[in-house]
Amino acid sequence: MPATLNYQVSQSDPNFPWTVLIHGLFGDADNLANLRRHLRDSHNIISIDLPDHGHSPWLEQFSLSHAVTGVKQVLDESEVETASLVGHSLGGKVAMLFALKHSERVDKLIAADIAPASYARSHDGVFAGLNSVNLSQITGRKDADTAMAEHINEPGVRQFLLKGLYRNDQGEWQWRFNIAGLQQNYEAIIGWPEDMDATFDGDVLFVKGGKSDYLTREHRPQIARYFPNARARIIEGTGHWLHAEKPQAFNAIVEKHLNP
Structure with missing residues (x-):
């Protein structure tokens, strides 16, 4: 570590x-x-x-x-x-x-x-939804929710994920979890x-x-x-x-x- x-x-x-x-x-x-x-x-x-x-x-x-x-x-x-x-x-x-x-x-x-x-794999839709959010273009969580809704039907799941969305000190939108890393190592997560x-x-x-x-x-x-x-x-x-x-x-x- x-x-x-x-x-x-x-x-x-x-x-x-x-x-x-x-x-x-x-x-x-x-x-x-x-x-x-x-x-x-x-x-x-x-x-x-x-x-x-x-x-x-x-x-x-x-x-x-x-x-x-x-x-x-x-x-x-x-x-x-x-x-x-x-x-x-x-x-x-x-x-x-x-x-x-x-x-x-x-x-x-x-x-x-x-x-x-x-x-078995069960989060492909979640990753697709997260990756669909263009962090440089959204103005707030509503924009992110709209983008994710194309891939994630459940509003409760989207609201849970949106808890990890925040603005850094420069005012830029970021996710608190490492989407790319988690997706790359997904087999280890479900294994x-x-x-x-x-x-x-x-x-x-x-x-x-x-x-x-x-x-x-x-x-x-x-x-x-x-x-x-x-x-x-x-x-x-x-x-x-x-x-x-x-x-x-x-x-x-x-x-x-x-x-x-």
């Missing part, structure tokens, strides 16, 4: 346990802000921007292993010996791989709507190191969106292979963005798992 990842620390009490929150693809540390606020009365929180996202460094080559190294650097820099990890989507993959590589640093693990598995032979025997919870197909029965053998003590919860009526669609239900499940 060329530099430490960007992260936010919310330390409420030196005696509280630590929890690390890791966002998904195209997100940033604020994606799980609702959960951060919910947990701060019982946990110290570290919210991380993954590489190529938010205010973290852009890499020549993104990989899950690079992200894991970055998370470890953050824990070392913060002098946190052990922590629970909560990751959504891509962040869940990073959290799972971290637990497999550094089990001695992990108290509990929560993976939100993602499995330790490789996935999984199938040669990984480690297991994490600790406390693991998978939280599935009831309407999402990111976690299915077909993933059960893969989950059992790496996480023999894993349990699962389903939030009915939610898709992949379960933490945003039903935040109270999601927060309650996470809190109960971290504070049994």
Whole structure:
């Protein structure tokens, strides 16, 4: 890793346990802000921007292993010996791989709507929409939204992506995530190191969106292979963005798992 990842620390009490929150693809540390606020009365929180996202460094080559190294650097820099990890989507993959590589640093693990598995391509339309935005010509987010709508039908997806659009100090429009780098390394993002032979025997919870197909029965053998003590919860009526669609239900499940 060329530099430490960007992260936010919310330390409420030196005696509280630590929890690390890791966002998904195209997100940033604020994606799980609702959960951060919910947990701060019982946990110290570290919210991380993954590489190529938010205010973290852009890499020549993104990989899950690079992200894991970055998370470890953050824990070392913060002098946190052990922590629970909560990751959504891509962040869940990073959290799972971290637990497999550094089990001695992990108290509990929560993976939100993602499995330790490789996935088929599903973001080509998103990349097309992002690349259709001419940053030198738009006058605001409305122009960007109009351009993306040619490729991305879901208004909610476009609004989520637009959270990453900002003006720099020179007044130029920029994306906070590295579109070119993420697109170039997309196979690494949707992939999984199938040669990984480690297991994490600790406390693991998978939280599935009831309407999402990111976690299915077909993933059960893969989950059992790496996480023999894993349990699962389903939030009915939610898709992949379960933490945003039903935040109270999601927060309650996470809190109960971290504070049994």
